[in-house]
Amino acid sequence: MNTASFRKRLVMGNWKMHGGLEANAGLLADLRAGAGILADYCTLAVCVPFPYLAQARSQLENSAVSWGAQDVSAHDKGAYTGEVSAAMLNDFACTWVLVGHSERRAMHAETDDLVAAKAKAALAAGLVPVVCVGETLEQQDAGQTLAVIQRQLAPVLALGTQAVSRLVVAYEPVWAIGTGRSATPAQAQDVHAAIRASLASIDAAQVRVLYGGSVKPDNASSLFAMPDIDGALVGGASLVADEFLRIAAA
Known part of the structure; x- marks a missing residue:
């Protein structure tokens, strides 16, 4: 079954630590x-x-733009200094939350199991987790891309069809984030197709799969033309309204 017609495009900005x-x-x-x-x-x-969630809510409420956070705790509450729970994100009417971004995995040693636990916590609170996966340049050069993606996705898929059907996956090759380099549309499509096959294995092929990695207005159209790319997770370009809107218009 062709699920592409059921998947509305999603273009999401990740401000990172800017603003x-x-x-x-x-x-x-x-x-x-x-x-x-x-x-x-x-x-x-x-x-x-996190500090700007209230501002985002205030300015975007009742608009065509929704908002979310860049991380969430796997814990509901307790002595976890510096952590932010899913319930706290709900207080700011968030729709989305990123989990497992490559910078969190690399700089904060987040494991695949922890990423899945964060996704589970977000889902339990009614949030939509955007589960980020992707390989480093070394892994790509070693031909390990699909093995890395499968390893990262495995604990998430283990949450089961009902849970996985409510999330989003974002493929972000680490070597293309903030570098100006981007996977070719064909390269990205190959990985997206493999992710779609993994999702289909648990009857969740309709889940949206985004591409992230130096997405710009001039390469968005060619990426979005690929059958298994359902939108983009946009970094630097999301900080410039005209660029972000031009990517969405693509």
């Missing part, structure tokens, strides 16, 4: 103003740093 109240105000206002005409065929979202 400030004044600069955010202009960016969010521009996104709100420009997103309306795209809403029929594309879902737009931004994942902002």
Whole structure:
């Protein structure tokens, strides 16, 4: 069965550790103003740093742009200094939360099992986790891309069809994040097709799979033309309203 017709495009911005109240105000206002005409065929979202969730909610509520966070704790509550729970994200009406971004995996030693636990916690709270997977340059050069992706996805798929059907997967080759390099559309499609096959193995082929890694307005159309690429997780370009909206328009 061809599931592509059932999957609405999703273009999500990841601000990473960027922003400030004044600069955010202009960016969010521009996104709100420009997103309306795209809403029929594309879902737009931004994942902002924790301190700016209230601002995102205030400026984006009742607009065509939804918002979310960049991480979540696997724990409900307790003595976990510095952690933010899914229930806390709900207090700010978040829709989305990133889990397992490559920077979290590399800099904070997040394991595949922890990423799955975070996804489970998010789902239990009614949030939509965006599970990030991807290989390093060394792994790609060694021909290990698909093995790495399968390893990273395994604990998530083990959550079962009902849970997995409610999340999003983002493929972000680590070597293409913030480097200006991007996988070719054909390279990205090959990995997306393999991810789709893994999802299909538990009857979750309809799950949206995003591409992330130096997505720009000039390469978005060719990426989105691929049958298994359902949108983008956008880094630096999401900090410039015109660029982000042009990617969504692609």
